[in-house]
Amino acid sequence: MPSTRRTAAGVAALSAAAALVGLTPTTAAAHGAVFNPVSRIAACYAENPESPDSQVCKDLVADSGTQPLYDWNEVNIANADGNHQALIPDGRLCSANREKYRALDWARTDWPATPVSTGSFGFNIRVTAPHSGTMTMYLTKAGFDPTQPLKWSDLDATPVAVHHTTRTATDGYYSFTGNLPARSGRHIVYMVWQRNDSPEAFYSCSDVTFGPAAAATSARAEAPSEAELAAGAHMSTVSHAGHGGDEQPPALSAEAAEAPASPLPLALAGAGALAAFGAGSLLLGRRRDAS
Secondary structure, three states, X not given: OOHHHHHHHHHHHHHHHHXXXXXXXXXXXXOEEEEEOXXXXXXXXXXXXXXXXXXXXXXXXXXXXXXXXXXXXXOXXXXXXXXXXXXXXXXXXXXXXXXXXXXXXXXXXOOOEEEEOOEXXXXXXXXXXXXXXXXXXXXEOOOOOOOOOOOHHHEOOOOOEEEEEOOOOEOOEEEEEEEEOOOOEEEEEEEEEEEOOOXXXXXXEEEEEEOHHHHXXXXXXXXXXXXXXXXXXXXXXXXXXXXXXXXXXXXXXXXXXXXXXXXXXXXXXXXXXXXXXXXXXXXXXXXXXXX
Protein backbone atom coordinates (compact mmCIF):
# COMPACT_ATOMS: atom_id res chain seq x y z
CA MET A 1 0.00 0.00 0.00
CA PRO A 2 1.49 3.46 -0.87
CA SER A 3 2.48 5.58 2.10
CA THR A 4 -0.19 8.23 1.48
CA ARG A 5 -2.94 5.60 1.31
CA ARG A 6 -1.73 4.00 4.53
CA THR A 7 -1.75 7.41 6.24
CA ALA A 8 -5.27 8.14 5.05
CA ALA A 9 -6.49 4.77 6.27
CA GLY A 10 -4.99 5.35 9.71
CA VAL A 11 -6.49 8.81 10.00
CA ALA A 12 -9.90 7.51 8.90
CA ALA A 13 -9.81 4.78 11.53
CA LEU A 14 -8.86 7.21 14.28
CA SER A 15 -11.55 9.65 13.16
CA ALA A 16 -14.21 6.94 13.24
CA ALA A 17 -13.22 6.00 16.76
CA ALA A 18 -13.26 9.62 17.88
CA ALA A 19 -16.69 10.15 16.36
CA LEU A 20 -18.13 7.19 18.22
CA VAL A 21 -16.56 8.28 21.50
CA GLY A 22 -18.15 11.69 20.99
CA LEU A 23 -21.56 10.00 20.92
CA THR A 24 -21.12 8.56 24.42
CA PRO A 25 -23.98 9.91 26.57
CA THR A 26 -23.09 11.87 29.70
CA THR A 27 -24.41 10.68 33.04
CA ALA A 28 -27.51 12.71 33.92
CA ALA A 29 -27.31 12.19 37.64
CA ALA A 30 -27.55 14.69 40.41
CA HIS A 31 -27.74 13.84 44.05
CA GLY A 32 -31.00 13.01 45.81
CA ALA A 33 -34.42 13.75 47.27
CA VAL A 34 -36.42 12.75 50.34
CA PHE A 35 -38.71 9.78 49.64
CA ASN A 36 -40.03 9.33 53.21
CA PRO A 37 -41.68 11.58 54.08
CA VAL A 38 -42.19 12.19 50.37
CA SER A 39 -40.84 15.55 49.21
CA ARG A 40 -42.94 17.84 47.05
CA ILE A 41 -40.81 17.33 43.98
CA ALA A 42 -40.71 13.55 44.39
CA ALA A 43 -44.49 13.38 44.85
CA CYS A 44 -45.14 15.32 41.64
CA TYR A 45 -42.59 13.26 39.71
CA ALA A 46 -44.31 10.06 40.87
CA GLU A 47 -47.60 11.34 39.42
CA ASN A 48 -45.88 11.54 35.98
CA PRO A 49 -44.38 14.86 34.87
CA GLU A 50 -46.26 14.73 31.57
CA SER A 51 -49.71 14.25 33.12
CA PRO A 52 -49.78 14.72 36.91
CA ASP A 53 -52.91 13.90 38.90
CA SER A 54 -53.09 16.48 41.69
CA GLN A 55 -54.02 20.08 40.96
CA VAL A 56 -50.93 21.49 42.62
CA CYS A 57 -48.63 19.32 40.48
CA LYS A 58 -50.60 20.26 37.36
CA ASP A 59 -50.14 23.91 38.29
CA LEU A 60 -46.42 23.37 38.86
CA VAL A 61 -46.01 22.01 35.33
CA ALA A 62 -48.14 24.82 33.89
CA ASP A 63 -45.97 27.38 35.68
CA SER A 64 -42.48 25.91 35.33
CA GLY A 65 -42.71 23.10 32.78
CA THR A 66 -41.78 19.47 33.33
CA GLN A 67 -38.01 19.92 33.62
CA PRO A 68 -37.92 20.65 37.37
CA LEU A 69 -39.61 17.29 37.95
CA TYR A 70 -37.23 15.37 35.70
CA ASP A 71 -34.44 17.08 37.64
CA TRP A 72 -35.97 15.93 40.94
CA ASN A 73 -32.58 15.25 42.54
CA GLU A 74 -31.01 18.67 42.01
CA VAL A 75 -32.56 21.19 44.45
CA ASN A 76 -29.18 22.48 45.54
CA ILE A 77 -26.82 25.41 45.96
CA ALA A 78 -23.36 24.64 44.64
CA ASN A 79 -21.48 27.01 46.95
CA ALA A 80 -23.63 27.07 50.08
CA ASP A 81 -20.79 26.21 52.45
CA GLY A 82 -23.13 26.24 55.45
CA ASN A 83 -24.49 29.74 54.79
CA HIS A 84 -28.05 28.52 54.28
CA GLN A 85 -29.99 31.36 55.88
CA ALA A 86 -27.81 34.00 54.23
CA LEU A 87 -28.38 32.53 50.77
CA ILE A 88 -32.04 31.50 51.05
CA PRO A 89 -34.54 34.21 52.04
CA ASP A 90 -37.78 33.53 53.88
CA GLY A 91 -40.44 32.15 51.57
CA ARG A 92 -37.88 30.48 49.29
CA LEU A 93 -36.74 27.59 51.46
CA CYS A 94 -38.32 24.79 49.43
CA SER A 95 -36.78 25.98 46.15
CA ALA A 96 -33.39 26.83 47.71
CA ASN A 97 -34.00 30.29 46.20
CA ARG A 98 -33.70 28.86 42.69
CA GLU A 99 -36.11 30.23 40.10
CA LYS A 100 -36.24 26.86 38.34
CA TYR A 101 -37.93 25.33 41.41
CA ARG A 102 -40.01 28.37 42.44
CA ALA A 103 -43.30 26.45 42.42
CA LEU A 104 -42.08 24.32 45.33
CA ASP A 105 -42.42 27.40 47.54
CA TRP A 106 -46.17 27.74 47.00
CA ALA A 107 -47.97 27.94 50.34
CA ARG A 108 -50.83 25.59 49.53
CA THR A 109 -52.66 22.97 51.53
CA ASP A 110 -53.20 20.60 48.61
CA TRP A 111 -49.63 19.34 48.29
CA PRO A 112 -49.70 15.52 48.56
CA ALA A 113 -48.69 14.67 52.12
CA THR A 114 -47.34 11.77 54.17
CA PRO A 115 -49.37 10.75 57.25
CA VAL A 116 -47.14 10.62 60.34
CA SER A 117 -47.51 10.37 64.10
CA THR A 118 -45.59 11.43 67.16
CA GLY A 119 -42.59 9.29 68.01
CA SER A 120 -39.99 7.32 66.08
CA PHE A 121 -39.93 7.85 62.30
CA GLY A 122 -37.84 6.21 59.59
CA PHE A 123 -36.41 8.66 57.07
CA ASN A 124 -35.47 7.49 53.57
CA ILE A 125 -33.54 9.64 51.12
CA ARG A 126 -33.06 8.34 47.57
CA VAL A 127 -29.64 9.36 46.28
CA THR A 128 -28.14 9.15 42.82
CA ALA A 129 -24.71 10.21 44.07
CA PRO A 130 -23.78 9.67 47.72
CA HIS A 131 -21.81 12.43 49.41
CA SER A 132 -19.98 12.71 52.68
CA GLY A 133 -21.70 15.27 54.88
CA THR A 134 -24.49 15.94 57.36
CA MET A 135 -28.21 15.58 56.71
CA THR A 136 -30.35 17.61 59.15
CA MET A 137 -34.12 17.22 59.31
CA TYR A 138 -36.27 19.99 60.81
CA LEU A 139 -39.99 20.11 61.58
CA THR A 140 -42.16 23.21 61.63
CA LYS A 141 -43.21 24.50 65.05
CA ALA A 142 -46.54 23.89 66.70
CA GLY A 143 -49.06 26.37 65.33
CA PHE A 144 -47.42 26.52 61.89
CA ASP A 145 -49.70 28.05 59.24
CA PRO A 146 -49.36 26.09 55.96
CA THR A 147 -51.17 28.86 54.06
CA GLN A 148 -48.16 31.15 54.59
CA PRO A 149 -44.76 30.84 52.85
CA LEU A 150 -42.25 28.84 54.89
CA LYS A 151 -39.81 30.99 56.89
CA TRP A 152 -36.68 30.02 58.77
CA SER A 153 -38.37 31.08 62.00
CA ASP A 154 -41.13 28.52 61.34
CA LEU A 155 -38.67 25.66 61.88
CA ASP A 156 -38.15 24.22 65.34
CA ALA A 157 -34.53 24.92 66.32
CA THR A 158 -34.11 21.33 67.52
CA PRO A 159 -33.75 18.93 64.57
CA VAL A 160 -35.89 15.81 64.52
CA ALA A 161 -32.95 13.87 63.07
CA VAL A 162 -29.27 14.37 62.23
CA HIS A 163 -27.52 11.83 60.03
CA HIS A 164 -23.89 11.81 58.98
CA THR A 165 -23.76 10.59 55.40
CA THR A 166 -20.95 8.64 53.78
CA ARG A 167 -19.86 8.06 50.20
CA THR A 168 -21.82 4.83 50.06
CA ALA A 169 -25.59 4.37 50.15
CA THR A 170 -27.28 0.99 50.58
CA ASP A 171 -29.45 0.25 47.55
CA GLY A 172 -29.31 3.94 46.66
CA TYR A 173 -30.79 5.15 49.96
CA TYR A 174 -29.73 6.81 53.17
CA SER A 175 -32.02 5.41 55.87
CA PHE A 176 -32.03 6.56 59.46
CA THR A 177 -34.39 7.08 62.38
CA GLY A 178 -35.57 10.33 63.93
CA ASN A 179 -38.13 11.37 66.50
CA LEU A 180 -41.18 13.49 65.68
CA PRO A 181 -42.54 15.65 68.51
CA ALA A 182 -46.24 16.14 69.21
CA ARG A 183 -48.01 18.11 66.50
CA SER A 184 -51.45 18.29 64.91
CA GLY A 185 -52.58 19.04 61.40
CA ARG A 186 -50.38 19.86 58.41
CA HIS A 187 -46.67 20.53 58.80
CA ILE A 188 -43.44 20.52 56.75
CA VAL A 189 -40.29 18.48 57.24
CA TYR A 190 -37.34 20.49 55.92
CA MET A 191 -34.03 18.88 55.00
CA VAL A 192 -30.63 20.56 54.79
CA TRP A 193 -27.89 18.26 53.49
CA GLN A 194 -24.50 19.96 53.66
CA ARG A 195 -21.56 18.13 52.14
CA ASN A 196 -18.22 18.22 53.92
CA ASP A 197 -16.18 17.32 50.84
CA SER A 198 -17.57 20.29 48.91
CA PRO A 199 -19.44 23.55 49.67
CA GLU A 200 -22.52 22.16 47.89
CA ALA A 201 -25.76 21.65 49.84
CA PHE A 202 -29.20 20.18 49.08
CA TYR A 203 -32.64 21.13 50.36
CA SER A 204 -36.10 19.59 50.48
CA CYS A 205 -39.66 20.20 51.69
CA SER A 206 -41.93 17.28 52.60
CA ASP A 207 -45.55 17.84 53.59
CA VAL A 208 -46.77 15.72 56.50
CA THR A 209 -50.06 15.39 58.36
CA PHE A 210 -50.47 14.54 62.05
CA GLY A 211 -53.71 12.90 63.11
CA PRO A 212 -56.40 10.99 61.22
CA ALA A 213 -58.52 14.07 60.50
CA ALA A 214 -55.67 15.87 58.70
CA ALA A 215 -54.73 12.74 56.79
CA ALA A 216 -58.31 12.22 55.64
CA THR A 217 -58.45 15.66 54.05
CA SER A 218 -55.09 15.42 52.26
CA ALA A 219 -54.01 13.51 49.17
CA ARG A 220 -51.46 10.90 50.18
CA ALA A 221 -47.99 11.41 48.72
CA GLU A 222 -46.35 8.49 46.93
CA ALA A 223 -42.64 8.15 46.17
CA PRO A 224 -41.48 7.24 42.65
CA SER A 225 -40.69 3.60 41.95
CA GLU A 226 -37.32 2.54 40.56
CA ALA A 227 -39.01 1.80 37.24
CA GLU A 228 -40.42 5.34 37.14
CA LEU A 229 -37.03 6.83 37.94
CA ALA A 230 -35.39 4.80 35.20
CA ALA A 231 -38.08 5.73 32.67
CA GLY A 232 -37.48 9.46 33.13
CA ALA A 233 -33.70 9.43 33.63
CA HIS A 234 -32.97 10.30 30.00
CA MET A 235 -34.93 13.55 30.41
CA SER A 236 -32.67 14.86 33.18
CA THR A 237 -30.54 17.88 32.31
CA VAL A 238 -28.34 17.99 35.40
CA SER A 239 -24.95 16.56 36.24
CA HIS A 240 -22.95 16.29 39.43
CA ALA A 241 -19.64 16.75 37.60
CA GLY A 242 -17.32 19.44 38.88
CA HIS A 243 -18.70 19.72 42.41
CA GLY A 244 -15.89 17.81 44.07
CA GLY A 245 -15.91 14.67 46.17
CA ASP A 246 -16.34 11.04 45.26
CA GLU A 247 -19.11 11.09 42.65
CA GLN A 248 -20.09 7.44 42.23
CA PRO A 249 -23.70 6.34 41.70
CA PRO A 250 -24.76 3.70 44.24
CA ALA A 251 -25.42 0.11 43.30
CA LEU A 252 -29.08 -0.83 43.44
CA SER A 253 -30.68 -4.00 44.69
CA ALA A 254 -31.74 -6.81 42.38
CA GLU A 255 -35.36 -5.60 42.44
CA ALA A 256 -34.41 -2.25 40.91
CA ALA A 257 -35.37 -1.75 37.29
CA GLU A 258 -32.52 -2.52 34.95
CA ALA A 259 -31.74 -0.18 32.10
CA PRO A 260 -32.04 -1.79 28.65
CA ALA A 261 -28.80 -3.07 27.19
CA SER A 262 -27.08 -0.61 24.90
CA PRO A 263 -25.06 -1.48 21.79
CA LEU A 264 -22.81 1.51 22.49
CA PRO A 265 -20.12 -0.34 24.53
CA LEU A 266 -19.71 -2.85 21.72
CA ALA A 267 -19.51 -0.05 19.19
CA LEU A 268 -16.86 1.71 21.25
CA ALA A 269 -14.88 -1.51 21.57
CA GLY A 270 -15.01 -1.93 17.81
CA ALA A 271 -13.94 1.65 17.31
CA GLY A 272 -11.00 1.13 19.64
CA ALA A 273 -9.91 -1.97 17.75
CA LEU A 274 -10.24 -0.11 14.46
CA ALA A 275 -8.17 2.78 15.78
CA ALA A 276 -5.47 0.41 17.03
CA PHE A 277 -5.40 -1.39 13.67
CA GLY A 278 -5.11 1.89 11.80
CA ALA A 279 -2.32 3.16 14.01
CA GLY A 280 -0.46 -0.15 13.73
CA SER A 281 -0.75 -0.17 9.95
CA LEU A 282 0.57 3.38 9.80
CA LEU A 283 3.64 2.56 11.92
CA LEU A 284 4.34 -0.66 9.98
CA GLY A 285 4.14 1.21 6.71
CA ARG A 286 6.62 3.82 7.89
CA ARG A 287 9.07 1.14 8.99
CA ARG A 288 8.86 -0.54 5.58
CA ASP A 289 9.42 2.77 3.85
CA ALA A 290 12.45 3.43 6.03
CA SER A 291 13.91 -0.01 5.24
